[in-house]
Amino acid sequence: MKHDGIHLNEATLELLQIQLSAVPQRERQRTRIRRLVTGFSTAAAAVALLVWLRLESTAPATLQAEAWLHQTTNLELMESLETRSWESNAEEMGSLLTDEELNQLSLVKTSES
Amino acid sequence: MTDREENDVAALCSDRRYEAAYALLVRAQTAPLFRLAVRMGLDSDDAQDVLQEAFINIWRALPNFRCDSKFSTWTYRIVANEALAALRKQQKKRLWTVRASDAPEAIATSASNDVYFQADDALALLHRAQAQLPEKQRLVFQLRYFDEMPYSEIAAITGTSEGGLKANYHHAVQKIRAMVQTIKPNPADDLLTAENE
Numbered sequence: 001m002k003h004d005g006i007h008l009n010e011a012t013l014e015l016l017q018i019q020l021s022a023v024p025q026r027e028r029q030r031t032r033i034r035r036l037v038t039g040f041s042t043a044a045a046a047v048a049l050l051v052w053l054r055l056e057s058t059a060p061a062t063l064q065a066e067a068w069l070h071q072t073t074n075l076e077l078m079e080s081l082e083t084r085s086w087e088s089n090a091e092e093m094g095s096l097l098t099d100e101e102l103n104q105l106s107l108v109k110t111s112e113s
Numbered sequence: 114m115t116d117r118e119e120n121d122v123a124a125l126c127s128d129r130r131y132e133a134a135y136a137l138l139v140r141a142q143t144a145p146l147f148r149l150a151v152r153m154g155l156d157s158d159d160a161q162d163v164l165q166e167a168f169i170n171i172w173r174a175l176p177n178f179r180c181d182s183k184f185s186t187w188t189y190r191i192v193a194n195e196a197l198a199a200l201r202k203q204q205k206k207r208l209w210t211v212r213a214s215d216a217p218e219a220i221a222t223s224a225s226n227d228v229y230f231q232a233d234d235a236l237a238l239l240h241r242a243q244a245q246l247p248e249k250q251r252l253v254f255q256l257r258y259f260d261e262m263p264y265s266e267i268a269a270i271t272g273t274s275e276g277g278l279k280a281n282y283h284h285a286v287q288k289i290r291a292m293v294q295t296i297k298p299n300p301a302d303d304l305l306t307a308e309n310e
Contacts, residue, residue, distance in 0.1 A: 004259045005236045006151055013144060016161055020139045020168045024132055027172060 114141045114185035122184050131175050138171065138184060145185075145260075146192045152255050153196045154244055155203075163199050167192045182269045189256075190270045197248050242292040246285055253278055254285040 072080065118141045125134035143164070150160035170191050178187065243254055249271065256267045257278075264275045271278065 001261060002259050003236075004148070004152060005233075005240065006148055008144060008147060008151075012157065012161075013147065016147065016164065017139055017143050019161075020143060020164065021136060023165075023168050023172050024135060027169065 114145075114183070119183055119185065123180060126175065126178065126180075129176075131172075135172055135175055138175075138188065139168065142185065142188050146188060149189065149192055149255070149260075150196045152240075152259065153193075153200065153248075153252060155196060155199060159199055159203070160196075163192065163195045167195045170195075183266075186266050186269045190272075193252055193270055197252070200248055238293055238296060239289065242289045242296070243285070245292060246288060250281055250285045250288075253281045254289070257282050 118137060122134045122137050125131070125137065146167070147160055147164055150163045151157065155163060167188070171188060174191075178184075243251055246254060253267060253271060253273075256262045256270065257264070262270075264278050267273075267278055268275050273281070
């Protein structure tokens with residue numbers, strides 16, 4: 001090799017060699033972080049998809065309810081709410097209330113009728 | 114890189130001990146590759162960045178290296194490509210601040226002011242003149258003139274035919290001689306005389 005007049009600073013060269021030697025370790029860390037980020041973003045996307053699907057599946061029922069509300073007069077609505085709340089949700093309420101509370105409710109209902 | 118080092122790296126790679134092979138490449142090739150990047154017209158910081166990028170590529174590609182060429186030739190090729198890309202980026206930036214015709218002069222000035230450059234007038238003039246060559250011609254000139262590489266090896270680095278390289282080198286020498294003579298009749302001309310014959 002011919003003399004080219006370029007003198008490399010030994011300290012700079014040593015520091016550069018240390019930095020270059022660390023490349024494999026840095027690359028392994030980078031790969032690990034990349035895998036983690038990919039994992040998290042895939043999980044987040046899956047959760048978002050599930051939420052969206054759930055919302056989509058309940059959307060027709062909501063629309064139907066809105067249409068029904070639109071068509072029904074206030075009086076009909078009140079009647080319907082009274083009967084529905086007692087008839088259709090009776091079983092559900094039964095599971096939520098204690099026997100004592102259920103008895104009280106039956107008493108109220110009987111006294112009203 | 115010596116033949117023994119070449120064989121050692123090859124043996125380590127065949128044993129799949131890539132980390133040890135990489136460490137040996139860093140030890141043997143950092144200085145010549147850094148020198149190449151600086152000589153191509155990059156300042157010390159840019160040359161270090163180029164080497165960082167190049168060695169990341171070397172580490173990633175090492176398991177797939179097929180030993181079609183020498184390891185030193187392969188690393189030279191990677192660094193040369195990275196350096197050319199860095200120079201092109203610099204030129205694009207410079208176009209916003211300096212007129213295109215002034216760009217080679219700016220490279221020459223930055224190379225001469227580099228802290229690692231110490232040479233007599235003739236060599237400084239030679240560096241100044243070769244900095245004005247087109248990038249690829251400059252690379253061929255440096256590999257042939259300063260590194261005294263055979264044309265076959267330069268062909269493997271630059272991806273050009275040997276015939277094309279010889280013509281390229283001849284044109285580079287002619288241009289440098291003309292440039293040197295226009296600046297001043299100088300002993301730098303003597304440096305080229307022996308090489309051209």
